[in-house]
Amino acid sequence: MEELGYRLAEARKNCEMTQAQVAEKLNITTQSISSWECGNAIPDTEKIPEIAELYKVTTDWLLSGKQPSEKIQEVTSNLSDRLFNEERMTTYVGAYCNAMHLYQTKRALAFAKEKHYGVSRKPGHGHEQVPYINHPLLMTCHALALGLEEDNLLSACLLHDVCEDCEVEHEELPVNEETREAVRILSKPKGFHKTEKEYSAYYDGISRNRIALMVKLLDRCNNVSGMASCFTDEHMAAYIKETQNYIHPLIEKARIDYPQYANQLFLIRYHMNSVLETIRQQMYSKY
Numbered sequence: 001m002e003e004l005g006y007r008l009a010e011a012r013k014n015c016e017m018t019q020a021q022v023a024e025k026l027n028i029t030t031q032s033i034s035s036w037e038c039g040n041a042i043p044d045t046e047k048i049p050e051i052a053e054l055y056k057v058t059t060d061w062l063l064s065g066k067q068p069s070e071k072i073q074e075v076t077s078n079l080s081d082r083l084f085n086e087e088r089m090t091t092y093v094g095a096y097c098n099a100m101h102l103y104q105t106k107r108a109l110a111f112a113k114e115k116h117y118g119v120s121r122k123p124g125h126g127h128e129q130v131p132y133i134n135h136p137l138l139m140t141c142h143a144l145a146l147g148l149e150e151d152n153l154l155s156a157c158l159l160h161d162v163c164e165d166c167e168v169e170h171e172e173l174p175v176n177e178e179t180r181e182a183v184r185i186l187s188k189p190k191g192f193h194k195t196e197k198e199y200s201a202y203y204d205g206i207s208r209n210r211i212a213l214m215v216k217l218l219d220r221c222n223n224v225s226g227m228a229s230c231f232t233d234e235h236m237a238a239y240i241k242e243t244q245n246y247i248h249p250l251i252e253k254a255r256i257d258y259p260q261y262a263n264q265l266f267l268i269r270y271h272m273n274s275v276l277e278t279i280r281q282q283m284y285s286k287y
Contacts, residue, residue: 004263005039007062011055012037025054042266063263064147089137093158096144105140107174108155112136115166136161139218146264148214156182156215163187182211186219203246207253214254214261220247221268224275233283240276247272 012022012033019033026033026047035041043051052059090109097106113133120129139157148154155175162168164187170180185205192198206212220243227236251269254261 003039003065004042004062005037007065008033008043008051009037011051011057011062015055022054026050044270059145060147063267086131086134086137089134089141093137093140093144093154100149102149102151102154104151104175104179105154105158108158108179109140111174112158112162115162115168119165132161132165135222139215139222142218142222146267148261148264150211152176152179152182153211153214155179156186156211157218159183160186160215160219179211182209182215185209185212186215199242199246203250207250210258213250214258214264217247217250217254217265217268221272224272228279228282236279236283240280243272243276 012019019030019037023030023033028047032041036043048059048062052062055062090113093109094106096102097109116131116133116136119132136158139160140154143154143157152175156179159173159175159179160183162173163170163183170184170187173180173183175183188202192202206216224239224243227239231239251265255265
């Protein structure tokens with residue numbers, strides 16, 4: 001938090017703005033600005049893009065201190081608001097791979113597109129079918145937006161469902177052994193019956209692998225974001241319970257074991273909890 005506070009203060013001073021001026025533009029108190037810059041508090045998630053725009057910096061720089069290359073800035077500046085468009089996301093990820101020399105992720109992108117070709121996610125409540133590749137692409141874009149640029153992690157995001165859904169053996173994956181192992185751990189075994197014992201064993205394996213753990217959290221964040229449009233109430237209730245029982249402990253373990261992901265974990269947890277609380281309230285009001 002201290003590093004984030006330092007960047008917030010530096011960006012404000014570069015814009016030649018006082019804390020009071022920033023507070024007025026963001027419609028918050030001067031004390032909040034001071035608390036952020038001293039490292040005593042973190043801005044709410046929805047304020048991060050607003051702050052970045054005001055200071056004329058990127059959200060990546062605010063959260064991680066990393067400034068994207070000019071090539072990446074050019075790609076992201078040309079993206080439409082419909083980031084979930086598969087062609088746009090493929091272009092974004094491909095350009096990022098080229099700019100940052102993420103050769104394994106680039107191979108994983110081509111492999112995932114080939115294996116998921118023609119497969120759509122089940123629509124719900126009258127919504128149109130969405131190509132399945134949308135899901136791993138969106139996860140990968142989410143990871144990049146959070147400043148997660150590790151080749152193995154991004155590759156695992158793209159491939160995490162390939163073995164389970166496309167009958168691909170782990171040995172066929174065009175990645176190194178570390179990434180193959182993460183994908184193997186993330187793939188539920190054949191005959192998985194969703195019993196408490198099987199769930200406990202599955203999530204225990206994930207908790208012991210850094211890459212698998214972070215990919216699972218991104219996966220759940222993505223699924224939680226879209227479940228209101230395609231899950232029945234019963235499915236949502238079960239998913240919320242599973243998230244409470246297994247995903248929240250994963251976040252806590254990651255927070256302790258991998259402090260380098262503190263900013264990313266904060267945003268993932270904040271987003272998931274906000275969505276889940278909204279859904280809980282909607283379900284409660286219906287019954």
